[in-house]
Amino acid sequence: xxxxxxxxxxxxxxxxxxxxxxxxxxxxxxxxxxxxxxxxxxxxxxxxxxxxxxxxxxxxxxxxxxxxxxxxxxxxxxxxxxxxxxxxxxxxxxxxxxxxxxxxxxxxxxxxxxxxxxxxxxxxxxxxxxxxxxxxxxxxxxxxxxxxxxxxxxxxxxxxxxxxxxxxxxxxxxxxxxxxxxxxxxxxxxxxxxxxxxxxxxxxxxxxxxxxxxxxxxxxxxxxxxxxxxxxxxxxxxxxxxxxxxxxxxxxxxxxxxxxxxxxxxxxxxxxxxxxxxxxxxxxxxxxxxxxxxxxxxxxxxxxxxxxxxxxxxxxxxxxxxxx
Amino acid sequence: xxxxxxxxxxxxxxxxxxxxxxxxxxxxxxxxxxxxxxxxxxxxxxxxxxxxxxxxxxxxxxxxxxxxxxxxxxxxxxxxxxxxxxxxxxxxxxxxxxxxxxxxxxxxxxxxxxxxxxxxxxxxxxxxxxxxxxxxxxxxxxxxxxxxxxxxxxx
Amino acid sequence: xxxxxxxxxxxxxxxxxxxxxxxxxxxxxxxxxxxxxxxxxxxxxxxxxxxxxxxxxxxxxxxxxxxxxxxxxxxxxxxxxxxxxxxxxxxxxxxxxxxxxxxxxxxxxxxxxxxxxxxxxxxxxxxxxxxxxxxxxxxxxxxxxxxxxxxxxxxxxxxxxxxxxxxxxxxxxxxxxxxxxxxxxxxxxxxxxxxxxxxxxxxxxxxxxxxxxxxxxxxxxxxxxxxxxxxxxxxxxxxxxxxxxxxxxxxxxxxxxxxxxxxxxxxxxxxxxxxxxxxxxxxxxxxxxxxxxxxxxxxxxxxxxxxxxxxxxxxxxxxxxxxxxxxxxxxxxxxxxxxxxxxxxxxxxxxxxxxxxxxxxxxxxxxxxxxxxxxxxxxxxxxxxxxxxxxxxxx
Numbered sequence: 001x002x003x004x005x006x007x008x009x010x011x012x013x014x015x016x017x018x019x020x021x022x023x024x025x026x027x028x029x030x031x032x033x034x035x036x037x038x039x040x041x042x043x044x045x046x047x048x049x050x051x052x053x054x055x056x057x058x059x060x061x062x063x064x065x066x067x068x069x070x071x072x073x074x075x076x077x078x079x080x081x082x083x084x085x086x087x088x089x090x091x092x093x094x095x096x097x098x099x100x101x102x103x104x105x106x107x108x109x110x111x112x113x114x115x116x117x118x119x120x121x122x123x124x125x126x127x128x129x130x131x132x133x134x135x136x137x138x139x140x141x142x143x144x145x146x147x148x149x150x151x152x153x154x155x156x157x158x159x160x161x162x163x164x165x166x167x168x169x170x171x172x173x174x175x176x177x178x179x180x181x182x183x184x185x186x187x188x189x190x191x192x193x194x195x196x197x198x199x200x201x202x203x204x205x206x207x208x209x210x211x212x213x214x215x216x217x218x219x220x221x222x223x224x225x226x227x228x229x230x231x232x233x234x235x236x237x238x239x240x241x242x243x244x245x246x247x248x249x250x251x252x253x254x255x256x257x258x259x260x261x262x263x264x265x266x267x268x269x270x271x272x273x274x275x276x277x278x279x280x281x282x283x284x285x286x287x288x289x290x291x292x293x294x295x296x297x298x299x300x301x302x303x304x305x306x307x308x309x310x311x312x313x314x315x316x317x318x319x320x321x322x323x324x
Numbered sequence: 325x326x327x328x329x330x331x332x333x334x335x336x337x338x339x340x341x342x343x344x345x346x347x348x349x350x351x352x353x354x355x356x357x358x359x360x361x362x363x364x365x366x367x368x369x370x371x372x373x374x375x376x377x378x379x380x381x382x383x384x385x386x387x388x389x390x391x392x393x394x395x396x397x398x399x400x401x402x403x404x405x406x407x408x409x410x411x412x413x414x415x416x417x418x419x420x421x422x423x424x425x426x427x428x429x430x431x432x433x434x435x436x437x438x439x440x441x442x443x444x445x446x447x448x449x450x451x452x453x454x455x456x457x458x459x460x461x462x463x464x465x466x467x468x469x470x471x472x473x474x475x476x477x478x479x
Numbered sequence: 480x481x482x483x484x485x486x487x488x489x490x491x492x493x494x495x496x497x498x499x500x501x502x503x504x505x506x507x508x509x510x511x512x513x514x515x516x517x518x519x520x521x522x523x524x525x526x527x528x529x530x531x532x533x534x535x536x537x538x539x540x541x542x543x544x545x546x547x548x549x550x551x552x553x554x555x556x557x558x559x560x561x562x563x564x565x566x567x568x569x570x571x572x573x574x575x576x577x578x579x580x581x582x583x584x585x586x587x588x589x590x591x592x593x594x595x596x597x598x599x600x601x602x603x604x605x606x607x608x609x610x611x612x613x614x615x616x617x618x619x620x621x622x623x624x625x626x627x628x629x630x631x632x633x634x635x636x637x638x639x640x641x642x643x644x645x646x647x648x649x650x651x652x653x654x655x656x657x658x659x660x661x662x663x664x665x666x667x668x669x670x671x672x673x674x675x676x677x678x679x680x681x682x683x684x685x686x687x688x689x690x691x692x693x694x695x696x697x698x699x700x701x702x703x704x705x706x707x708x709x710x711x712x713x714x715x716x717x718x719x720x721x722x723x724x725x726x727x728x729x730x731x732x733x734x735x736x737x738x739x740x741x742x743x744x745x746x747x748x749x750x751x752x753x754x755x756x757x758x759x760x761x762x763x764x765x766x767x768x769x770x771x772x773x774x775x776x777x778x779x780x781x782x783x784x785x786x787x788x789x790x791x792x793x794x795x796x797x798x799x800x801x802x803x804x805x806x807x808x809x810x811x812x813x814x815x816x817x818x819x820x821x822x823x824x825x826x827x828x829x830x831x832x833x834x835x836x837x838x839x840x841x842x843x844x845x846x847x848x849x850x851x852x853x854x855x856x857x858x859x860x861x862x863x864x865x866x867x868x869x870x871x872x873x874x
Contacts, residue, residue: 041604137485141507141825208598209670217493217596217829219485294670295598297824298507349560351709352773376687377703379775379784380801395784399708401773424690424809428801435524450516461525 017100017272019092026240027057029247032280033287040291064233072134072226079133084234086126091241094119097173098248099257100275101268104174113171116249117158120204123242124150131223142222145298146213149203152305157200159313160193163320164253177257186254189323192316194254196309201246202289205239209293210301247279327400328353338368354403362406363416369396370421378422383432385464390436394418417443435462482510485825493596493829502828509823512815514808527798532558532767533632540626542800545588547626548581549778555630556711557774557785561767568755570634571713575750577620577629578712579743583654584613585779586736590661593733596829597674602664609657616650619643634760644751651744662737675730679814679831682727689809693781694739697723698731705777717749729830766793778803
């Protein structure tokens, strides 16, 4: 690898479409989520910081960073300090897999579809340890709920992706993107897979109706009750980046990723734009789901996942198999 | 005969002399009974007359003791009152008849210092946990310094 | 299986006011519960003994912020019983109008809170928006949004002019239309049904035994409403239906409260149509006669009980208040400790608790205590001001 290549690769990882770009994109997504949610509820949402409150998530992030750093005495020191870093690192790594500015992610290798699903599970497990490490009663209940929930949604999520991979005959994200040049998968039987994916993503992101691990009215803040200051900021950032990742993944799998009509010379910019528009559509769907439902109970989450999501995912899987 | 008088007549038939004071207002009947037949009267009202609903129990410090008054009934309200001594106030609990009486008896126990015998759970209820023992705020002897004077020429 | 305790409160996002629910959990299942309501005891009953009847009214209204109209009404009705004077019928009708208006605002508020407790924030925002229309009307009639202090000893504070009555009728149309929509949402939305049906079950026998009151009792299928059983104000002239529902769960409480909204709207319409002419207030002397009086009023949360013992002096000898939440605490315990008949999940606790429409301020009615000396005292407002100027509260 020559020096020039080295610099380009580094810039790709760190600046665009790597960390810096993802950081600001995740703050923008949070703003979009909050604003749209507020408008759905007849509120104004973020308004004063920046253009229509666009800088509010950034302000919140900086504020949290400047807060006092508290490590409670009786927590497991190692896990308590390491888990926020792990969660953030995992979610940043995950976004490097996403094809944003070209049909390939920054990191691309055979089997990255499996890795992307694996990272989601890893994030869930680190968060589980984050909850357990505090030994707080509410956090323990939250962590317990998180795991129970994961058992429910993980399999339908994977199955919905399997349908897509089967159709593309590949486990490479870039192949999946390229195979959607003629028609997007959401227009075929994978539409069912998209529905499954949206609900599973909602559960992964702990949003209503699946926000049980941090259900405010029941167990206060659930697993993140003892986290404050910059650790909380890290968790929030990780959560936002995960939001970008899941929306991007849905766009990649079902909406043709960054593909679209291009003009010579402007391809990366246009691709990025298409990617953002498509994943914002997914985010809008997620936000509407969040606004429409009440929170389920843990046993109802389980029965919903096993009774409805799993058969739906299996049905989609069989349908794809029959068509092929 | 009005409804109130009817109820009072039936009560007098059942308990005779035990009811030594009574008063009638519109939809209200007040009867005064000695302490030993207090729970019997309530038992009679609950079981025979079907007055399942206990409004509340009021505790008042009067000149010759502490008065406990149980208000029963949904439409017509019958208040069964009895007076007990101030030194060691003791009264029978009616929780076995009406489970809903528990909180009211706990409140009176704290605020007036009445001990309800056979009460299932006579713990602190409305007062703070660090409130001193033996200080009962609703007693007349409890001096509240908040006696705001009336303005001159108020009357 | 070993159990562990989880405290809900005294400070908790699901609780609007300080209350401690000590839950005993087995995994996620509640097996035991205990209460502590002592965080809000303000000693109002004792304080009322030091005030004249006319000074007591503002204090009584501050027992509870939301059902202040019911407290004020109950207090005035109670004190008026000590006088042998007829209260003008127009005043009684106007009292009814304001009472029912405050019931609408309280029930809409509760619908929002109930939705919030099960994580349905959108409905919370919408009901609270529409509640504003009712609040605006309360402000137009009484001059105040929340603590209205409309009912006075001897009548009401001010009259409703005809143009305001028309405006009120128009607002009622809006409220009715919006309520229909909320009822539709609450009855058809699947996640609401899932979270409320079969939750917080209270059998009619338990409801009677624990002396539950108000919508909680009516949702258990017991027909009980003070407005019908022992009419006060103008309730004997304004017809209405007592709403009951028989599924005995949180869902039933939603249905009962929602249907009551329609009854309130109709009662206000009837009352405004039949509003009698005449004075709206009579002047009563400072000192009532000796005697005792007992009044019950159907507050939004249930039956409110006031008792006063007068010696014919300026101040009451004893004033007793029993608020609906205190009466419903026993029912709440019955809902949460099922004793194995059905499973109570920790996720059901907030909505079960919310379903009695709790108001802890009402329940526990401040004394300062010096622990070392074992004496207690109450600071006057001037002393408090003085101390706040000096910047410290403890001596």
